[in-house]
Structures are given as structure tokens and as C-alpha cells.
Amino acid sequence: MNIRKSILVRVYLAFGLMVFGALAVFAKLLHLQYVDGKEWKAIADSLTIQERVVEAARGNIFSNDGSLLATSVPEYEIRFDAMAIPVEHNDVFNLKVDSLAIKLAGFFKDKSSRQYLNLLKDARSKKQRYVLIKRGVSHQDLKVLKTFPLMRAFRxxxxxxxxxxxxxxQNKRILPFTNLAARTIGYKNDEYRVGLEGAYGDYIEGKSGAQMMQRIAGGVWVPLNREVEVAPVDGSDIIATIDVNMQDMAQRALGKQMKISNADEGCVVLMEVATGEVRAIANVTKDTDGEYREKFNYAIAQAADPGSTFKLASFLAALDDGLIDTNTMVDVGNGTYKVPSHTIRDSHAPKKSMMTAKEGFEVSSNVAITKLINLKYGDNPSKFTSKLHSWGLNEPLGLQIPGEGKPVxxxxxxxxxxxLSLVQMAYGYELLLTPLQTLVLYNGVANDGKMVAPLFVKEIRHLGNTVEKFEARVINKEMASKSxxxxxxxxxxxxxxxxTGKKLASPxxxxxxxTGTAQMADNARGYRQRRYQSSFAGYFPAENPKYSMIVVIRNPRNGYYGGSVAGPVFKELADMVYANDLSLHGSFAKRNVNVAGVKTPLTLGGSKEASTKVYEALGFTSYNWNSIAQGAVTDTSKKGVPFIEVSVREGVVPNVVGMGLIDALYTMENAGFKSQVDGKGKVISQSLVPGEKLKIGTNVALQLN
Incomplete structure (x- = not known):
């Protein structure tokens, strides 16, 4: 083979290999396109297009009186699509972008108009379609933004x-009343379920929607379409038993006493006797900075020795078993009682050595109750503990919210x-109960022996329609005999x-x-540290109980007896509830008003129309207004109520004699005069003659007495 032929063979061979390789590549391309094309396209789409969850708006939590305790408000992240206007219409973009920059700068006040202009133009030059403008924009602000140039569709x-x-x-959860019942309202996240938000999360959360998102340069995900593919379904609403006004009263009363007593932690629960509906529940903890905050729900979660409040259970057990009566005598001696390896002492030396069981309970004698229980149940302590178990005191209440402490x-x-266990349990030691579990016991006595579980949620609604209703669960229909x-x-x-509660009574x-006082155990140190838990449990009104309440304050430093530390919270809250709940007052016709026939007090001046309405509601009649005001009529008997009507004209001196200070100042100022006040009480004289026309701004001296 000559050299020329050899070279040609090599060239043809090389060319053939190249053609074969090209054909193989082309064949593979065809295979990828028509055989494996769908599979590879799906893989590519999965990397650039995904279905993302659209969060549903969580349902609202309403209080018993209809107030919003928790709600979701929409917040928006505002982005700018710089290529929404095609490139061929750059003139339109440039015509309106300056105005948009000025509007954004004036509205958000976080950048200058020049900075916004540079941001928008730079996005246009880089063909960016998802430029961040602002996060956390409210729905109201969104509506304003939609009126800006380029931010709305236009022709x-x-x-x-x-x-x-x-x-x-995006949805933001807010509490309109901030810290009011915050721990009971609770929250839910990936780790914890707390309060109503956690317990009823499945109802509140609703059903999430879906939207197709596409990944663009920089790893940013943008909506593929302006509208979501699957619309989310908003969550259901929860109707709680909490009353906003009572909750506010409870938190203020507890917070005030916590500061006075300089305590570490405390709680108060107010519950309706018949229904078990919790109207208020407040918990506070002394934080490291000395401020009191709601950080833990002690009322439902902290099981501890209840102390003397448990004496109710001990006495009731003995009464129901027929082992004692209220007049059963007990010898308390000098206030000490020696038992194996221990001496039980009363907090105060008794005024007499012999007292009835009722008297022993009233003065909270430790010796009286431990002697009686040891004497009557000493040979058969199981009878005593079985009675306690029959009331369900050893079982959790099964609350509607999580975190209940386990009773022991x-x-x-x-x-x-x-x-020692029997006598220790008799006055509230060697057992564990949460404040709410103790309250259920007292509520049962108030409810004539019917024990009901506390209720925090009364109804679930969706779009205004009832999904589920909750009623009181009866724990024990008859915990003891009626007697x-x-x-x-x-x-x-x-x-x-x-x-011991005499100072807390209301007229x-x-x-x-x-009252209850218990020494707190301190882990391994036991009871050596002299730390106390002060408590008070009860109900009102006594003759027809509507509300039961428990107050527990732990480790107070300014006193520690239940009557002086926890008692004031009970009294203050009960007073405020009584003043605001007119159902406790009965009808006005049944109330003893002016029973002695004393004259109805002369009222202060003001609006005749408004006052007449009040008098009619109270069952009084009003008459002879002008005559009484001038002193012509002095009869202010129960047949009628005198009143001074005041009309105000600018520049004309009004008659404010008989008014209180606030009304007098208001009236004079509306008439255009400046008041100088001397004294306290109601106005007995004024320096300017009523009805006289004077210059606006003239000074008037008011004498009060």
C-alpha cells in the first residue's frame, strides 16, 4: 500500500467515525426529546416550579361577652414586577416611575424618592420581576398602595x-387586649401547644390552600399566577367562657396584692357555680427584673399541698359519714397536738380549750381537725381516703386546655x-392539688353537692354556624348528703x-x-425554709351562690396568712363583680331603699332628660323642677325627686349651685367662663349672677362645701 492510499484510508476512517459519532449524538437527542422528554421535563419543573402552601386565616377567639380575645389580621409583603410593562413600552414606564418613587417615599418614609427611583430603575434594567418593596404592610395600607402609579392596572x-x-x-396573630388572659388564650407552634390556641388548633387553623410558585434567578420563589390555585378555608371561631371585664378586674386585683405582699407567684380563678364556666383566670410571676408577668398557668398546672383550704374536705367527709356534727366538741388544749414523731400546732393560741367542730373550722384550728380525723378514722384510714377518691380528687379534671397538674x-x-399520713392529710399536707382542682371542691359545696368540671370553651362556630357546643360535665351528682x-x-x-375571714365580709x-396557709416544701430541704403559700377559696352570695373563687399567692414576704394575703384579692374582685353584675342585686322593687321613710337625697343639677330616664328605671318620679330649684318647694319626700335643670348658652352665666365640681367646671367652660374653685363637695355659691351676659373668658369663683 503506497503512502497516498494509506493516508486516504485514515482520512475516510476518521471521517466515518465522526459521522457515526454525530449520528449517535443525534439519535440520543431524539431519544431524550421524544422518549425520555416528559420525564426530564418533569424533573426540571420540579426544580423550578413547586406547589407552595397558602396559610389559612386562623379563626377568632371570642370572650363570653363577645369581645375579641385573639384574631388574625392580614399582613402583606409588597413586591415590584419591573417587567409587567413590556420593554417596547419603556416610555410608559419612564413616564410613571418618578411619580411612583415620590409616592412610596412619602407613604413609607423609610427611603428618599431618589433611592426608590434608583431601586425601581435598576430592577427594570436587570429585568427583575420580584423586587422587595416593603414587608408587614396592613390591608388598609395595601388599598392605598393600589392607587399609586404602576401599582394598579391602567390604560x-x-x-x-x-x-x-x-x-x-401572610397572617399575623394579635391579642386585642394584649396580656389579658394571655396564658389561657395560649399559642401553638411546632414544639408546644398552650392554652385554647393549642387545644383547639385543629379547629382554629382552618384548611391551607395552594399556589404554584416558580424559582427565578437568585433562588427567589415568585407566584406563577396572580391568583391562588386552591383557596384556603379560614378556621373556625372559638367562644370562650372568659368575661373581659371580670378578667381585667381579676388581673388588677391580683397584681396589686402581689406587689403589696412582695410574693413570687400567684393566681386567681373566678368560676360560675352552676355552669362551671370560668369567667376569669389570672396568673403572675415575679420576673428577674422585679416586674410581674404572666409566664406560667399556676392555676391549672401547679399541684402543691393545699394547706388549710383542704380542711373543708376533711370536715365534709366526717359530716357525711355521720362521725361528727357541727356541735361535736373537741379539746384543743393549748393549741398543740402530739402525734408520732411530730407535734401539730395552731397558728394562734386558742381562746378556749374546748370548742365545737364548727368553731374549730371557723378559726382554722389545725389541732381540732387533726384530732377529729385521727379519732374517727384512725382505725380505718382507708374509709377517709376512699371518701376523697369518691369525689374524684385523685383524678385530673380533664380540662379543655392542656397542662393540667396531676393530683395526688x-x-x-x-x-x-x-x-403520720392521716393527720397530715387532714389539714392539707402529704397530698397535691392544683388551685383549680381545689376550687372544684368548693364549687361543689356551693352547688349543693353537684361537682362540675371547669369549662373554658362553650361553643365552636364556623361562618356564624354552630359546629359544636359544650356544657358542664358532671363529676359527681351528689358528693355528700344534703344535710x-x-x-x-x-x-x-x-x-x-x-x-378568720371576718375582715373580708361585705355589708x-x-x-x-x-382561709388557707401552707408551708411550702423546698425539694430536698423539705419544710425548713419557712416559705408559705397563702390561699383563700369561697363563693358568693352565700344564700344563692353564683360565683366561686380561689386565690393562691406563693412565698409572700410581707405577711403569709391566707386571710391577710390572699383574702384581699377575693374581697376586691368579689366587690367589683357584685357591683357590675346586676343580676346579683335582685329587682329594685325588692330592694330595701329608704325603708325608714327618710327623704330622698337632693340630687345634683344636670340634664333633665337623662336624669328622668334614670329616675324612672329606679322607680322614682320627678316633679316641680323650677320651683324646687328656686326654693319654693322644699318637700323632697319619696313621692318625688327634686332636680335642677341646667341650660347652657355661650356668654350667659349658668347656675351651677348644687352641682358637683366636675359638672360645674364642665358647665362653666361650655358657657365660656373660667372657674376658680375653693373647697370640696358641691357648689354652694358662685360669684357671678346666673343669667347675666358677660364677656367670654370672665373668671368666676365657685365655693364648694
């Missing part, structure tokens, strides 16, 4: 242009049972009239309750 000549604004909705009411079968319950009620009332309504 220029015959051409219609779409909006350059892309808004991404042991029996002689427990390994920790000792010869035992009645005697226990009289003993609780005696505490308020004759015993306006009756109440029943029990």
Missing part, C-alpha cells in the same frame, strides 16, 4: 397594562403512707362572720369561704 391610549405590584399575604391523694396502700352539704355551707359562712352581700 394608556388603546393599550392596557397590568399592575406591577405583587402582594403576598394517696391511700394506705401507697408505699409512702406512714402513721352534710347544708352544714358545710353554714360552716363556710361562719368563717366570714365569726372566723352589701353575703359570702362563704375558707
Amino acid at each position: 394608556e391610549g388603546r393599550t392596557r397594562f397590568s399592575s406591577s405590584m405583587v402582594s403576598v399575604r 391523694v394517696k391511700t394506705p396502700k401507697n408505699k409512702s403512707w406512714s402513721k 352534710a352539704i347544708t352544714k358545710m355551707q353554714r360552716m363556710l359562712e361562719g368563717v366570714m362572720t365569726e372566723g 352589701l352581700y353575703t359570702s362563704a369561704g375558707k
